[in-house]
Amino acid sequence: MMHLRFSLIDAFIEHKEDAHPQEVMRALGITYQHSTPQSMGNQWWFWNCEGNTVDMPSYLTPLNIDDPKRLIGFGLNADQAEMIKNYTGEKL
Numbered sequence: 889m890m891h892l893r894f895s896l897i898d899a900f901i902e903h904k905e906d907a908h909p910q911e912v913m914r915a916l917g918i919t920y921q922h923s924t925p926q927s928m929g930n931q932w933w934f935w936n937c938e939g940n941t942v943d944m945p946s947y948l949t950p951l952n953i954d955d956p957k958r959l960i961g962f963g964l965n966a967d968q969a970e971m972i973k974n975y976t977g978e979k980l
Contacts, residue, residue, distance in 0.1 A: 889936045889937060889938055889975070889977060890936075890937055890941055890950055890951075891933065891934065891935050891936065891937065891950065891951035891952075891953055892918070892920075892933070892934045892937050892941070892944075892948050892949065892950060892951055893931055893932075893933055893934075893948070893949050893950070893951040894909045894912070894913070894931055894932040894933075894934060894947060894948055895930065895931050895947045895948075895949070896909070896930040896931060896932070896947075897930050898946060898947035899912070899945070899947040902945075902946060902947060903945060903946075903947065905945075905947070909923070909925075909932040909934075910923060910932075913934060913937075916939070916940060916944070916945075916948075917939045917940045918934070918937050918938070918939040918940060918941060918944075918948075919937065919938050919939050920934040920935060920936060920937045920938075921935050921936035921971070921972060921975050922934075922935040922936070922968060922971070922972055923935070924959075924963035924964060924968075925963065926962070926963060933951050933963070934951075935956065935972045935975070936972060936975045936977070938977065955969075955973065956968075956969040956972040956973050957969040957970070957973065
């Protein structure tokens with residue numbers, strides 16, 4: 889599993905992709921535990937992604953965050969950060 893950054897600007901400029909990021913992820917066959925829009929950076933963060941993360945378009949890049957708790961207040965609250973950190977991949 890990995891965390892991914894979806895760049896809205898790169899998606900549109902490079903690929904003319906204007907669908908909602910969550911719809912694009914579904915079409916790519918990538919599932920995720922949680923998504924966090926980042927309006928200031930024109931991007932979305934997708935947490936604990938699974939699926940075809942090898943052949944990704946260039947507007948999807950790894951989000952190298954060692955501890956989501958560092959991002960509390962940047963779209964995540966404490967409960968969400970804890971949920972992401974402790975994710976095991978088990979479907980509820």
